Amino acid sequence: IPNPVVHLALNQIRQAVNAVIKKYGLPETIHIELARELNKSAEAREEIAKQNKENKDENDAAAKALGELNPPVKADRLSIQKYRLWKEQRGTCLYTGEAIRLKDLYHGDVDVDHILPRSITFSDSMANKVVCKRAANADKSNQSPYQAFSNRPGYDWDAIIRRVEKLSLGKQWRFEADAMERFEEDPEAFRARYGIDNSYIARLARQYLAHL
Secondary structure, X not given: OOOHHHHHHXXXXXXXXXXXXXXXXXXXXXXXXXXXXXXXXXXXXXXXXXXXXXXXXXXXXXXXXXXXXXXXXXXXXHHHHHHHHHHHOOOEOXXXXXXXXXXXHHHOOEEEEEOXXXXXXXXXXXXXXXXXXXXXXXXXXXXXXXXXXXXXXXXXXXXXXXXXXXXXXXXXXXXXXXXXHHHHHOOOHHHHHOOOOHHHHHHHHHHHHOOO
């Protein structure tokens, strides 16, 4: 685990769990609850549960569609994300405007791109992802879309914005000129930047504790 915050969290989990095991023995079951939900109201937790169910339903539908392809595609996390992003974008590369055929999504020159660079924002959420042509991803490099394409020959920035207008508001603002500044001003940016992502920690903790 290269992220020092996540590494520290797993070490703390190890110490706590080992102390429990020393006193009571190995557990029969382990329940992991996300810290971000502990201080939520009942209504907020219900909304989170609803969103989680909707997300699961979309993932299940994507997995089913992938299994029906010829040849079928393994429904792993990346493949499901690619399919969902492809549907959201109506089979079009936002940067170039080129059509992306479903078969090329897995056997062609298509990448998943972090709209605002993950190396800077540490944001790996679906709200920060699109699918695009590999060449466009290389041209974009470690920049925001505005930095990369607003004045770059071969790209039509006005056309990019027209395509982006069909996306959710949570994605649209990431294409604006001041997107990087807005991210820095977001109170959640510090948490994202330094990787204190409870869902990520919980997912790794599940893998870690499964060895018991």
